[in-house]
Amino acid sequence: MSNPxxxxxxxxxxxxxxxxxxDLPLTNGERFVxxxxxxxxxxxxxxxxGLHCPLCAKYLIELERLAPEFASRGVNVVAISSDTEERAQEMAKKVSASGVRFAYGLPLKAAREWGLYISESRGKTSIGIEEPAMFSEPAVYIVRPDGTLYYGAVQxxxxxxxxxxxxxxxxxxxxxKDYPARGEYTGAV
Incomplete structure (x- = not known):
């Protein structure tokens, strides 16, 4: 156990x-900033x-299916991992990505800044793909065009x-309904 x-x-x-x-590279050769x-x-x-996660692939296939729904509502969609370019390309291919852009190479320090949890490798997953030595766990964020957080779910x-x-x-x-972002209160309770 680590020192608290x-x-x-x-x-x-x-x-x-x-x-x-x-600011990350995309599998299409562009950058996501x-x-x-x-x-x-x-x-x-x-x-x-990352590519090693079969639940991620299933989840991203659903995201790809609904990408046109998000686009029609003025929502840009990007999937992000700390995977290498090769692994991110393979995941994009696995989910037949056309509406979802795939960013890769997320530094774990940046993942932590985003509030993501970090896990260590347990070897090969149930689909026989080796986990990276360390990787971030899932999260979904909705960000307003002004760069402020609207919604977050971290796991x-x-x-x-x-x-x-x-x-x-x-x-x-x-x-x-012009519904405001919620959960911003940081005062005494």
Missing amino acids: STEIRPSILLPRQPVPAL LGAQPGEQFDLLVFYR TMPFARPGFADLVAAIDFAVA
Whole structure:
């Protein structure tokens, strides 16, 4: 067990506050720079564990299926991992990506700034792919065009992630009702 005084814990991002910078290569040869060309309504950032994760592939296939729904609502979608270019290309191919852009090479320090949990390798997964030595666990963030956090869901495990159909409906509601980001209070309780 590590010494509690030297432990490094994930950051907590606050709604209505600026999110950390992101500038990562994409599998299509371009770069994803958060805020450079934001979606009309939001950017949807889906952090996934990597090619080794069969649940990630299933989740990203659903994201790809619904990518046109997000696009029609003014939402840019990007899937992000700390995988290498080769592994990210393979995941993009596995999910037949055309509407979802795949960013790769997320430094673990940046993952921690985004509040992501970090795991160490346990060897090969159930699909026979070796886990990286260390990788980040999943998260889904919705970021406003001004670079502030609107929604966040951070996980310690690959199970029970937010459903993308639910997020489409939530975006419809939020835009129609001008619903504010919630959870921003940091005062005494």
